[in-house]
Structures are given as C-alpha cells and as structure tokens.
Amino acid sequence: xxxxxxxxxxxxxxxxxxxxxxxxxxxxxxxxxxxxxxxxxxxxxxxxxxxxxxxxxxxxxxxxxxxxxxxxxxxxxxxxxxxxxxxxxxxxxxxxxxxxxxxxxxxxxxxxxxxxxxxxxxxxxxxxxxxxxxxxxxxxxxxxxxxxxxxxxxxxxxxxxxxxxxxxxxxxxxxxxxxxxxxxxxxxxxxxxxxxxxxxxxxxxxxxxxxxxxxxxxxxxxxxxxxxxxxxxxxxxxxxxxxxxxxxxxxxxxxxxxxxxxxxxxxxxxxxxxxxxxxxxxxxxxxxxxxxxxxxxxxxxxxxxxxxxxxxxxxxxxxxxxxxxxxxxxxxxxxxxxxxxxx
Numbered sequence: 001x002x003x004x005x006x007x008x009x010x011x012x013x014x015x016x017x018x019x020x021x022x023x024x025x026x027x028x029x030x031x032x033x034x035x036x037x038x039x040x041x042x043x044x045x046x047x048x049x050x051x052x053x054x055x056x057x058x059x060x061x062x063x064x065x066x067x068x069x070x071x072x073x074x075x076x077x078x079x080x081x082x083x084x085x086x087x088x089x090x091x092x093x094x095x096x097x098x099x100x101x102x103x104x105x106x107x108x109x110x111x112x113x114x115x116x117x118x119x120x121x122x123x124x125x126x127x128x129x130x131x132x133x134x135x136x137x138x139x140x141x142x143x144x145x146x147x148x149x150x151x152x153x154x155x156x157x158x159x160x161x162x163x164x165x166x167x168x169x170x171x172x173x174x175x176x177x178x179x180x181x182x183x184x185x186x187x188x189x190x191x192x193x194x195x196x197x198x199x200x201x202x203x204x205x206x207x208x209x210x211x212x213x214x215x216x217x218x219x220x221x222x223x224x225x226x227x228x229x230x231x232x233x234x235x236x237x238x239x240x241x242x243x244x245x246x247x248x249x250x251x252x253x254x255x256x257x258x259x260x261x262x263x264x265x266x267x268x269x270x271x272x273x274x275x276x277x278x279x280x281x282x283x284x285x286x287x288x289x290x291x292x293x294x295x296x297x298x299x300x301x302x303x304x305x306x307x308x309x310x311x312x313x314x315x316x317x318x319x320x321x322x323x324x325x326x327x328x329x330x331x332x333x334x335x336x337x338x339x340x341x342x343x
Contacts, residue, residue: 003168008033008070009207010059010076011216012258014062029060034068041091043084049069049290050087051079059235069209071217075320076232077287086288086296093316109322127280129156132170135304151340152305154332156325159299159312160186173303180298184312188236188276189284193264196225196266201259214254227255227268232284244272257279260294285320286312300328302339 011019011030014300023032032039054064064079071087072079105112123142126267130141131153136155157167162181173181194215201219208217214229229251231239239247248270255263275281288295300313309332314324336342 005160008066010202010205011062011066011211012208012210016257018258024098026316029063032059033063033066036070036336037091040071043088047083047085047291047293049080050082050084052185053084053195053207054079060197065211065215065245073215073232073235075287076189076284077185080277081185081233081287081289082289083293084322085291085293087269089293090316090319094318112182112309118201128167129305130168130170131304133304138305147272152306152307152336154309154329154336155308156332157307158281158283158310159184159286162278166170166280176298177301177303180295182236183289183292183295185287185292186283186285186297186312187233188274189230190236190240190247190274190276192229192231192248193271193273194227194229194251194255194267196227196263197227197268197270198266199223199263200266201227208258210258212254214235217255223270227287229254233287236274236284240274242278244274287320290341300331302335307335 004108008021008024011022011023013019015325019027024033033078039057040050040053050067054067059067068079075082075087079281126142126144126146129143130139132139132141133153137149137151140148140150140153142148144158159181159199163186172178174265190300199219201224205221206219210217211237214231216230217229217233218228220226220228239250252263252267286296296313296319300308300315302308308327309325311320311322311325311328313328314320317327318324
C-alpha cells in the first residue's frame with residue numbers, strides 16, 4: 001500500500017491537465033501539501049473527520065483530492081469517515097525513516113511466505129470453524145471435524161472475516177473484543193493491472209494522482225509497459241458493482257481521459273484483483289472511523305490463551321500494511337512465549 005512516498009508524483013488537475021511535481025512549488029493552492037502529514041500529526045483538537053479538518057483549513061478542491069489520495073484513500077477509507085485522532089496518532093508513531101517510499105519484492109510476496117514458513121508444519125485447505133478457548137488452552141476445529149489442541153493460539157483472521165462471524169468462538173468473545181471488531185472498518189480494495197506493448201506515458205511518471213473512479217495509478221518499473229490502478233472504499237464499491245469486465249473498462253476509460261486513444265491501441269492484457277471477492281479476506285485492510293481511536297489496541301489485547309495479530313491490530317509501525325502485519329505476528333509470538341515462560 002502506498003503510504004509515505006517522499007514525492008507526490010504527477011497530479012491530474014481538475015481541468016484534466018497533467019501537472020508535474022513542480023506544481024507543488026508553483027501553484028499557491030498546493031504549496032502546503034508537502035507539510036500535510038506533519039500538520040495532521042500535530043493535531044490535538046477535538047475528534048473529527050479528515051474532511052472536517054480539511055474544510056477548516058481551507059484547502060482547495062485539488063489539494064483536498066490529493067490529501068484524500070495520500071491519506072484517506074490510502075488508508076482504505078474516505079475523508080468523511082476516517083478519524084483525525086487515529087490518523088494523527090498513527091502519523092506521530094510512524095517509525096523514523098518510514099517516509100522513504102515503498103519497495104517491491106522482485107520475486108513476489110510468495111517468496112517471503114516460502115522463506116519464513118520453511119520447516120513449519122502448515123495445513124492448507126483446512127478452514128477453521130470453531131475456536132474453543134479458556135485460560136488452560138485452546139481447541140481449534142476445522143471443517144472436516146479434525147480438532148487441534150494447544151496451550152495458546154494466535155488469531156490472525158482479517159478484520160472483515162472476524163466481522164462476518166464465519167468462525168465460532170466458544171465461549172463468545174467478550175463485549176470489549178466484539179466492540180473492537182465491529183467498531184473498526186475494513187472496506188473493499190482492488191487493483192486493475194494493465195499491460196501494454198509500449199510505454200506511451202511520460203518517462204518520469206512513477207505515481208499519478210488522478211480522479212475517480214481510479215484516483216491512483218503507478219508504473220510498475222521504469223521502462224516496463226505496465227500500469228497499476230488502485231481503488232479503495234467507496235470508489236472500490238462503485239468499480240466492483242458491475243463485475244470484472246466493467247471495472248476494467250472504466251479503468252481504461254479513465255486513462256483515456258488522460259492519455260487519449262493510445263491507451264486502448266497499445267493495451268495487450270488486463271486483470272482485476274478484488275480482495276473483497278476473496279472469502280478469506282472480504283476486504284482490503286482496516287481503518288479507524290471517527291470516534292473509534294483506541295480500538296486497534298483493544299483488538300490486539302491477549303485474551304486468556306488467545307493472542308491477536310494482523311494488520312488491524314497494529315498500533316504503531318504503519319497499521320494496515322504488510323510490514324505492520326508481519327510485525328504484529330512477531331509481537332504476538334513474544335506475548336505467547338512470555339506467557340509460557342519461554343522468553
């Protein structure tokens with residue numbers, strides 16, 4: 001997920017003009033943008049939404065859209081729904097150096113999973129249906145009736161799967177844990193992947209802040225004829241409403257508004273990745289609605305022999321990110337080891 005890139009890349013103006021990064025210096029209404037994250041991190045006023053805060057600060061329509069892209073949209077939310085208290089705290093607690101941009105794993109994410117899971121006894125195609133828990137330990141039952149017993153279990157279910165209640169907890173989770181699960185949000189997120197026979201866009205283009213329905217585009221690698229479009233929350237809901245082919249067509253049309261007929265002429269392949277359509281994900285990643293600050297901490301808290309990990313449980317080091325999720329797993333593992341006298 002693009003969160004803290006050091007530059008804003010190219011910007012699509014309300015008139016349709018493609019502006020370069022120098023627009024942040026030359027346009028008076030955009031000069032405050034490089035300092036937005038710092039201004040939000042310093043916020044200590046009453047709880048409100050990001051939309052309320054932007055209106056109070058008098059940002060222009062283009063500046064508000066760019067802030068939406070960098071913060072609300074990137075957090076899988078909308079400016080009207082995301083909590084300023086949570087946003088300010090998450091930006092304050094981001095570790096030093098986290099604004100250095102994103103890095104891509106050339107071999108793919110499965111290479112990471114293969115590396116960290118080497119030597120582990122992993123059972124695939126074994127969906128859990130029941131978790132029986134107590135201070136003495138846990139029993140986990142899978143779909144075929146097989147039961148597994150352990151002194152502790154780490155629950156890493158995506159927030160939307162927990163919200164759907166597809167796994168039974170016996171006894172039911174206490175009210176504080178249920179409030180945390182239901183009080184946080186996990187909206188849809190999707191990507192449209194387009195492959196062309198040549199790069200027809202400006203060579204400098206790495207990241208493009210566009211307009212709906214796909215407000216974010218980026219080039220996969222300089223010189224490679226690949227573009228990725230990204231949509232979350234309300235925009236993802238709109239794009240996925242009519243199915244895969246319609247979503248891809250709308251993505252192509254949105255690029256045609258910027259680059260003209262070159263888009264369709266050079267297009268060679270397209271694919272849609274829709275995480276909300278995955279029964280084991282059911283959405284993109286978590287965000288904190290207005291008034292819900294602190295619920296990540298409640299969700300992460302151990303409960304008897306149950307320990308909780310996953311991106312929704314991260315209270316620092318970039319919640320809602322892959323590296324945040326990995327860090328939460330290490331945190332939960334330490335909690336288990338300490339509880340068992342192994343630390």
